Amino acid sequence: MTSPRTDNPQQIAVIGTGYVGLVTAAGFAELGNEVWCVDIDADKIDRLNRGEIPIYEPGLAECVARNTDRLHFSTELAPALEHARLLFVAVGTPPTYSGDADLSAVNAVVDAMPATDRHALVMKSTVPVGTGATIKREFARQGKGFAYVSCPEFLKEGAALEDFLEPDRVVVGDDGDWAGQAVCDLYAPLGAPLVRTDVPSAEMVKLASNAFLATKISFINEIANVCEETGADVAEVARGMGLDRRIGGHFLRPGIGFGGSCFPKDVSALKQLAGNSGYHFQLLTAVIEVNELQKRRVISKLQKHLGSLVGRHVALLGLAFKAETDDMREASSLVLAARLQADGASVSAYDPVATDEARKLMRGVDFHADPLSAADGADAVILVTEWSEFASLDWQAVRERMTGTLLVDGRNFADRDAVRVAGLVYEGIGRS
Numbered sequence: 001m002t003s004p005r006t007d008n009p010q011q012i013a014v015i016g017t018g019y020v021g022l023v024t025a026a027g028f029a030e031l032g033n034e035v036w037c038v039d040i041d042a043d044k045i046d047r048l049n050r051g052e053i054p055i056y057e058p059g060l061a062e063c064v065a066r067n068t069d070r071l072h073f074s075t076e077l078a079p080a081l082e083h084a085r086l087l088f089v090a091v092g093t094p095p096t097y098s099g100d101a102d103l104s105a106v107n108a109v110v111d112a113m114p115a116t117d118r119h120a121l122v123m124k125s126t127v128p129v130g131t132g133a134t135i136k137r138e139f140a141r142q143g144k145g146f147a148y149v150s151c152p153e154f155l156k157e158g159a160a161l162e163d164f165l166e167p168d169r170v171v172v173g174d175d176g177d178w179a180g181q182a183v184c185d186l187y188a189p190l191g192a193p194l195v196r197t198d199v200p201s202a203e204m205v206k207l208a209s210n211a212f213l214a215t216k217i218s219f220i221n222e223i224a225n226v227c228e229e230t231g232a233d234v235a236e237v238a239r240g241m242g243l244d245r246r247i248g249g250h251f252l253r254p255g256i257g258f259g260g261s262c263f264p265k266d267v268s269a270l271k272q273l274a275g276n277s278g279y280h281f282q283l284l285t286a287v288i289e290v291n292e293l294q295k296r297r298v299i300s301k302l303q304k305h306l307g308s309l310v311g312r313h314v315a316l317l318g319l320a321f322k323a324e325t326d327d328m329r330e331a332s333s334l335v336l337a338a339r340l341q342a343d344g345a346s347v348s349a350y351d352p353v354a355t356d357e358a359r360k361l362m363r364g365v366d367f368h369a370d371p372l373s374a375a376d377g378a379d380a381v382i383l384v385t386e387w388s389e390f391a392s393l394d395w396q397a398v399r400e401r402m403t404g405t406l407l408v409d410g411r412n413f414a415d416r417d418a419v420r421v422a423g424l425v426y427e428g429i430g431r432s
């Protein structure tokens with residue numbers, strides 16, 4: 001991918017250097033801008049200053065290294081405020097117990113801003129509709145002349161840098177002032193379709209997009225479940241549906257439910273937002289419920305073949321919520337491992353990059369450095385994440401290491417025929 005270059009380099013700031021912030025900073029630096037990055041996590045900033053990349057994201061380390069002269073990392077806000085007028089906010093907005101978005105990190109950033117009228121906050125964090133209006137009121141109350149722009153982020157972990165450099169669209173919600181225009185100018189070299197709108201509509205584009213994608217996943221998962229009852233093959237069904245341009249083939253892959261740091265929390269935040277505004281969003285309630293049940297259906301598949309799981313040994317291949325990331329937030333593997341253990345099974349696991357993260361979140365799981373040793377002595381293997389290395393797995397070798405013969409393909413990813421030729425019993429999602 002050859003990156004475009006800006007002919008009008010700017011100095012900008014990015015507050016929060018996690019998955020979104022670091023990719024945004026590296027992406028804008030790649031375009032030729034100078035980026036002042038701020039994070040409250042001193043350890044993360046130290047690592048970044050040593051040239052270490054705290055997360056796994058393809059191409060990110062190389063991009064940061066290429067642009068090291070234009071990237072500055074600090075725990076201090078002052079240098080960012082001195083050099084940049086646009087301050088992109090990319091701090092976390094995790095779910096609260098009620099399912100609403102927790103805005104405490106966003107509010108901390110707002111409170112940390114000085115009284116100045118030459119800066120703008122550009123919100124990349126995913127926030128409920130109405131947050132921009134509240135922040136603008138708060139700025140006015142605190143006597144801070146900050147401008148405000150909503151610029152939601154749509155990148156996919158695993159292809160985040162690519163998505164930054166070749167976005168399907170850029171959404172900018174603003175009050176028609178200098179800041180909105182400055183954000184549009186910054187993105188202009190990418191040549192992406194621009195949706196310039198008001199702040200609440202920009203906020204809603206983000207939530208509605210994620211809710212729609214999650215709905216598509218839960219929909220095809222339910223179709224898969226009906227396929228299992230009726231003898232249809234969901235892979236054929238999805239192919240036939242996806243070729244209809246009104247439907248499209250993306251996000252029509254059935255599996256063991258969506259996870260990650262965005263879909264579960266954003267769907268729940270939109271549902272809560274609707275509820276708080278007096279509207280019961282019935283469809284999203286079903287989307288969430290279908291997703292939870294989907295994660296657990298794997299257990300019934302195991303029981304169908306093995307009976308009771310007490311004393312059984314199950315190997316999980318892949319732990320991250322999807323391939324090409326080390327992100328374990330809301331990963332289906334967490335639910336699976338906990339359910340298996342609760343039902344009396346022992347669990348071994350392998351993931352190419354997420355094991356360090358997984359160790360912090362999973363108890364009593366036996367982690368391995370390769371898929372074959374994870375499969376050692378297993379009654380069943382579950383393919384949890386669609387890592388490309390599993391596509392070429394030697395199923396004969398897996399079979400030889402196992403005690404049992406069951407493979408549950410939670411992503412319909414393995415070559416069914418190769419699995420069967422190896423002497424394994426193949427159980428996919430929505431396929432007879």
Ligand SMILES: NC(=O)c1ccc[n+]([C@@H]2O[C@H](COP(=O)([O-])OP(=O)(O)OC[C@H]3O[C@@H](n4cnc5c(N)ncnc54)[C@H](O)[C@@H]3O)[C@@H](O)[C@H]2O)c1
Pocket residue numbers: 015016017018019020021038039040041044090091092093105108109124125126127153154155156157261262
């Ligand atoms: N991860 C994704 O795929 C993705 C995609 C689109 C949008 N988003 C949204 O972007 C936002 C960030 O997500 P993420 O996955 O990058 O989160 P993250 O947890 O990876 O990173 C957040 C960073 O913000 C830092 N931080 C917290 N409070 C701070 C403060 N007061 N000042 C400076 N830094 C602070 C944290 O230390 C952390 O490094 C969320 O709202 C998320 O919903 C995420």
